[in-house]
Amino acid sequence: MVAIRVIREEGADPSVPLPSYETTGAAGADVRANLPGGASITLEPGQRALVPTGLRIEIPQGFEVQVRPRSGLALKHGITLPNAPGTIDSDYRGPLGVIVLNAGQEVFEITHGERIAQLVVAPVVQAAFEAADTLSDTARGAGGFGSTGRG
Template identity: 50%
Template sequence: MPENSSRPQVLLQLLDDVPEPAYAHPGDAGADLVTRVDVELAPGERATVPTGVAIALPDGYAAFVHPRSGLAAKHGLTVVNAPGTVDAGYRGEISVTLLNTDSTMPVVLRRGDRIAQLVVQEVARVEFLRAETLPGSHRGSGGFGSSGGFGTAAP
């Protein structure tokens, strides 16, 4: 398939000799980020891990750091503030705060291991308008658990 020249362009600076973010498969939403250091996370431990890359996003875009599903399912590894947000104006190294949720096994990562996914999305900046009341909606003020789920039978 030919390159799509209408794709937004993101400037990338490699801060270390590590693989640049890359999409593993056609159609993937997230580009893989790797660790530039070795790290071992004991059960319940977290660490902020550098990726060796910095980016310059176009205005109107943000990048979101998501956990890798395989690491979560197989090792209990997740991103603490998922998704982490990289704003268009940020120019520093992208780091990922990882958490080992496994209760018994450590997670060992080696330099170059894929640790997270970077999803770039167009975002809207809005104007916030104060209001004394808000218009009604189907959901209303129902929040955490208001739509059912765990322990509720389907109708």
């Protein structure tokens, strides 16, 4: 198990739980909105907002934390993350905010303490990018979008 150190932002509500796995087989830990003064954020259809979590995290070198949408919010309300999966690098120590987009057709209210996204811890491999004169041939070649079948 990888340890992710967490501190709360000054002024964050300490009663909002830290990220947690809701089941023993969960890949993502749910993270919650920690809104100043316990307020809420209203998102009109097509609107996006940066939702504070009130947290800062320390990720070990060699890992990242991916920020992903919650499937229930996406299916039921059209709530998603426009940059999913978002990446939090191991050397970032700033506030953890989640960019939330209302892709639905109804107004959606994000309430204080609501589970808004999930965090997935993943290993990272850094590559050495090298200039080359040629690339190896493959059966696909330069075939791009949709070249291997429908969609």
